[in-house]
Amino acid sequence: MACRISELVLDASDAERLAAFWREVLGYVEIGREDDGSIEIGPPDTGFGGLQPTLVISPNSTPRTGKLRLHIDVNATDRDQDAELERLLALGAERADVGQTGAENWHVLADPEGNEFCLLHHRLQPARPQSSE
Incomplete structure (x- = not known):
């Protein structure tokens, strides 16, 4: 279990x-x-x-400030990474600097309260609701 x-x-x-x-x-x-x-x-x-x-x-x-010990990673489901980055920035996300080199294939962002999260490169299939069967 x-x-x-x-x-x-x-x-x-x-x-x-x-x-x-x-x-x-x-x-x-x-x-x-x-x-x-x-x-x-x-x-x-x-x-x-x-x-x-x-x-x-x-x-x-x-609320706690500074680097959290856990962060959320997200992937786009219906657009490429660049388009999703623009959408997230328009929603209020901000770019965050955690020491990236610039060679990463992900973007580090912060939500409106400063919680860091990453937009990863790969596009995922949208989640499908569970069947009730």
Whole structure:
């Protein structure tokens, strides 16, 4: 028996803004809200427990700053890397410098609250909802 990642939690000073950003980046929808202001987003028609983990954006008045020990990697599904980079920058991502040499085939970015993530080179097939059979 093994575990599976079901959700990732990001602390945010502005949970609404960060949830909106990641919904657009990933094509996710809002799944629910908690009394503490947390917003859970996930793949449409799947929700919690699907093959892809959901994201929980959790309000925190003192979110951690500096390099995180874990970051998210994303791949485009319907366009090439250059076009996806432009889309992410238009959504509010910013380029981040973590010591790249310039020879990498990925881009290091930061979300609107400074959480680093990488846009990788390969295009992936879009995730398909699980069959209910």
